[in-house]
Amino acid sequence: xxxxxxxxxxxxxxxxxxxxxxxxxxxxxxxxxxxxxxxxxxxxxxxxxxxxxxxxxxxxxxxxxxxxxxxxxxxxxxxxxxxxxxxxxxxxxxxxxxxxxxxxxxxxxxxxxxxxxxxxxxxxxxxxxxxxxxxxxxxxxxxxxxxxxxxxxxxxxxxxxxxxxxxxxxxxxxxxxxxxxxxxxxxxxxxxxxxxxxxxxxxxxxxxxxxxxxxxxxxxxxxxxxxxxxxxxxxxxxxxxxxxxxxxxxxxxxxxxxxxxxxxxxxxxxxxxxxxxxxxxxxxxxxxxxxxxxxxxxxxxxxxxxxxxxxxxxxxxxxxxxxxxxxxxxxxxxxxxxxxxxxxxxxxxxxxxxxxxxxxxxxxxxxxxxxxxxxxxxxxxxxxxxxxxxxxxxxxxxxxxxxxxxxxxxxxxxxxxxxxxxxxxxxxxxxxxxxxxxxxxxxxxxxxxxxxxxxxxxxxxxxxxxxxxxxxxxxxxxxxxxxxxxxxxxxxxxxxxxxxxxxxxxxxxxxxxxxxxxxxxxxxxxxxxxxxxxxxxxxxxxxxxxxxxxxxxxxxxxxxxxxxxxxxx
Numbered sequence: 001x002x003x004x005x006x007x008x009x010x011x012x013x014x015x016x017x018x019x020x021x022x023x024x025x026x027x028x029x030x031x032x033x034x035x036x037x038x039x040x041x042x043x044x045x046x047x048x049x050x051x052x053x054x055x056x057x058x059x060x061x062x063x064x065x066x067x068x069x070x071x072x073x074x075x076x077x078x079x080x081x082x083x084x085x086x087x088x089x090x091x092x093x094x095x096x097x098x099x100x101x102x103x104x105x106x107x108x109x110x111x112x113x114x115x116x117x118x119x120x121x122x123x124x125x126x127x128x129x130x131x132x133x134x135x136x137x138x139x140x141x142x143x144x145x146x147x148x149x150x151x152x153x154x155x156x157x158x159x160x161x162x163x164x165x166x167x168x169x170x171x172x173x174x175x176x177x178x179x180x181x182x183x184x185x186x187x188x189x190x191x192x193x194x195x196x197x198x199x200x201x202x203x204x205x206x207x208x209x210x211x212x213x214x215x216x217x218x219x220x221x222x223x224x225x226x227x228x229x230x231x232x233x234x235x236x237x238x239x240x241x242x243x244x245x246x247x248x249x250x251x252x253x254x255x256x257x258x259x260x261x262x263x264x265x266x267x268x269x270x271x272x273x274x275x276x277x278x279x280x281x282x283x284x285x286x287x288x289x290x291x292x293x294x295x296x297x298x299x300x301x302x303x304x305x306x307x308x309x310x311x312x313x314x315x316x317x318x319x320x321x322x323x324x325x326x327x328x329x330x331x332x333x334x335x336x337x338x339x340x341x342x343x344x345x346x347x348x349x350x351x352x353x354x355x356x357x358x359x360x361x362x363x364x365x366x367x368x369x370x371x372x373x374x375x376x377x378x379x380x381x382x383x384x385x386x387x388x389x390x391x392x393x394x395x396x397x398x399x400x401x402x403x404x405x406x407x408x409x410x411x412x413x414x415x416x417x418x419x420x421x422x423x424x425x426x427x428x429x430x431x432x433x434x435x436x437x438x439x440x441x442x443x444x445x446x447x448x449x450x451x452x453x454x455x456x457x458x459x460x461x462x463x464x465x466x467x468x469x470x471x472x473x474x475x476x477x478x479x480x481x482x483x484x485x486x487x488x489x490x491x492x493x494x495x496x497x498x499x500x501x502x503x504x505x506x507x508x509x510x511x512x513x514x515x516x517x518x519x520x521x522x523x524x525x526x527x528x529x530x531x532x533x534x535x536x537x538x539x540x541x542x543x544x545x546x547x548x549x550x551x552x553x554x555x556x557x558x559x560x561x562x563x564x565x566x567x568x569x
Contacts, residue, residue, distance in 0.1 A: 021071040035090040047093035095135035106146035115155035141181035182233030187244040198227040235269040267312035274319040291324035340375035354390040361397040381424040392432035399439035434472035511552035518558040
């Protein structure tokens, strides 16, 4: 019956908002009464109905009917009543409904979800033996999302400012909730309130450490780190970026330079600011103003050896390059190129420089690309696995640019170098090499020697240990077939010609090559079964039956896989 009443109220809401709202308190009261029963099915249904009514009836009315606050307040009060002891057995459902109610009714300006309501949730969390911590934190998280951290923390302060040294911080859990739920809020609150608090906690940690109170110092140090950990949330679509970012920009730059423990979280925060504001010209311009300050700092971080934050720094560099002035990018790349070309640059430094170069590839001009290609071409045959891997990643990045000018102008040279370097390719480089070959193959429109020459290598890469390498090889295998089809002649004949080239791998002799060829044929049958002739399929099946009696387990396994695919299609 409750379900029928729910549907009736949803229909009524579409016709008359205020009339619907005026009837909802009675229905919520009825649903709440069922939460004290012993029937788990009835409790679940009642909770589902209340959630549905909040989302489908109450939420559409919140903004449309400003005079309906009286009914909205009554609805919230009824739901809040579910936290009384008589409903304890259904508290998990009540807290979930309360989470939805806070999200729907907690918008600033309505004053329906009061500080007292948030305080009661916090008190419940601090009750010894309280088991529904996850559900309660989700409800408080909804308050952070909807009402904002300023209002919530004014209602339930963190309590870190006691003069006496503490070892117990009962509300430190709020920082974890903030980390997971704060976004689309004012950055100013972090700048004015949380940042100074983190600084005071760190000062206290240093003072305690100097006094030999190492345990207490560690606790305060951990708290200030947890405060910094909420920064990415404040940098996710802040509502006051123009006003507040300039106030924290210098602080972040100094922290990047001087505090290696904060680099990862700061780089992530800066990346989020850029990624979430690409479509907002005003915000993007404000962030771009600081590129000349941040990029040199980030470059220096990347050049430091054995630092775990380097990955975050490279990501942040890539994001900042995307909004920076092209003149600045090309100027900075000139220094990177000089280091790459210098014979005095050691292998470890060269790796860091190449990571920078890869990040810069999408944004440098043709002169920079030519300089970079000159630097990395000899490294494609380097015996150092890490150097060679990055050389291939760099070439792939250059070939993958939206502007295909580099690929078009260097197509012949790239074909030659990739064919000549095949024998020197190390396992770590094969994924990027497959991607490079795919980029070049996409530019080939005729059945030429290059395609047939790389085919055995592509087939063998379908047996590589690295999953991404295998996936790239399989995709390239299909792309090569498409090239054959698009180069002229009937589709059926072109595919048959391509299959004949692949079938040549069955004469390779080694079990590894046989297994790889059979796997490649299986993938091609799956992709092109609609254009395979009956004769070709018969020929394939005849060839496969021979390998079922092979003494090699990997050959038999591949053969069974091929037969399974063939039967399926």
